Amino acid sequence: MGRLDGMTAMAPARNEPDLSFLLDHTSHVLRTQMSAALAEVGLTVRMHCVLVHALEEERTQIQLAELGDMDKTTMVVTVDALEKSGLAERRPSATDRRARIIAVTEEGARVAARSQEIVDRVHREALGALPKQEREVLLRALNRLAEGHLAVPSADGTARRARQQVK
Structure with missing residues (x-):
């Protein structure tokens, strides 16, 4: 058997779209845009998450950490x-x-209201890059995946757990 030095045509053919890349890349870029936007009011994404979930109902630090997918x-x-x-x-x-x-x-509640407006704006702008009909299809499809085939991570535990949506 010869070595593969200098050979470039040995990669296997890709038969499906790279869904992992598409979801990872768009998620990463959305997170960076969200972080930059929330910095306008002096918050991190985690700070926003804690404020909003703590305003919903009385929650312990442990409960809030779980909702925000944060370690202790x-x-x-x-x-x-x-x-x-x-x-x-x-x-x-x-x-x-x-x-x-x-x-x-009280100040935290005021800032949380403002930060939620910012979060909504970032999401609206991201979706605004698509025609309305495509937005609706994308959201329906992502919700169907999140609630169905991609609702539960693989049991091997090697990948970091994604934030869970509270219903």
């Missing part, structure tokens, strides 16, 4: 930043004295 250390750093900015604070739970919840301050 990242969550602590995120809540520390929110507290330092005066946007949220750790408080004892009203229903379980042993638990501590993340309570959003």
Whole structure:
């Protein structure tokens, strides 16, 4: 058998579109655009996520970390930043004295409302690059994949878990 030095025609033929690349690339670019836009109000994507989910209902730091797909250390750093900015604070739970919840301050609620407008704008602009009919088809198809064939990760556990959507 000879070596493959200098040979370029040995790659296997691709028979399907590279769905992994398309989803990874567009997701990465959307995340960078979102990060840059949220910086307008001094938030990270994680800070926005914590504020919005903490405003929905009383939630512990552990619950919020799970919703935002954050490990314990990242969550602590995120809540520390929110507290330092005066946007949220750790408080004892009203229903379980042993638990501590993340309570959003009035200023935090104001910033969360503004940051949600920014998130909505970034999503609207991304989808606006497509004709309306294609937007609707794309969203329907992605929802169908997210709720069906691609709803549950492979059990081998080698890939990082994607953020789970709360219903």
